[in-house]
Amino acid sequence: MTMHKKIALASLATMLTVPAFAQFAKPEDAVKYRKSALFVMQQNFSRVAAMAGGKAPFDAKVAADSAAVAEFMSKLPWAAFGEGTDKGETRAKPEIWKEQAKFKEYSEAMQAEMSKLATAAKGGNLDAIKTAVNATGGSCKTCHDAYRKD
Numbered sequence: 001m002t003m004h005k006k007i008a009l010a011s012l013a014t015m016l017t018v019p020a021f022a023q024f025a026k027p028e029d030a031v032k033y034r035k036s037a038l039f040v041m042q043q044n045f046s047r048v049a050a051m052a053g054g055k056a057p058f059d060a061k062v063a064a065d066s067a068a069v070a071e072f073m074s075k076l077p078w079a080a081f082g083e084g085t086d087k088g089e090t091r092a093k094p095e096i097w098k099e100q101a102k103f104k105e106y107s108e109a110m111q112a113e114m115s116k117l118a119t120a121a122k123g124g125n126l127d128a129i130k131t132a133v134n135a136t137g138g139s140c141k142t143c144h145d146a147y148r149k150d
């Protein structure tokens with residue numbers, strides 16, 4: 001075999017074994033990244049949800065700012081669910097990697113609801129915020145029920 005062929009085969013073998021978490025240095029980093037993004041999203045969403053539920057005084061500016069952060073954060077976790085990131089300190093169920101279309105559909109539904117919440121919060125109408133909080137919370141729950149352990 002020529003040297004060129006050897007090199008071509010070696011790089012092909014490398015490409016075939018490099019998993020989708022390659023954008024992260026190691027699978028643990030991907031797990032930490034998605035948990036961190038979801039945590040920051042949840043902290044901001046919960047602040048708005050507390051106002052919508054009458055558990056915190058309504059502050060339109062805080063609600064709008066928090067919802068905007070939650071909306072941005074909602075876009076981030078999904079790139080960190082690559083192949084090989086189903087292990088370690090994660091409550092992600094293995095079904096995620098077997099039902100990727102459905103998982104994607106749920107994640108996109110949540111992002112869409114979170115965007116509607118950000119729009120509602122920007123508008124400053126508490127009733128509209130309440131409706132959007134309920135829809136967004138429902139989209140969190142749908143995915144957790146299917147794809148999160150416990």
Ligand code: ASC
Nearest residue numbers: 042045046049137138140141
């Ligand atoms: C939250 C949170 C969730 C969702 C979900 C809504 O604040 O941490 O996972 O809302 O409980 O049903």
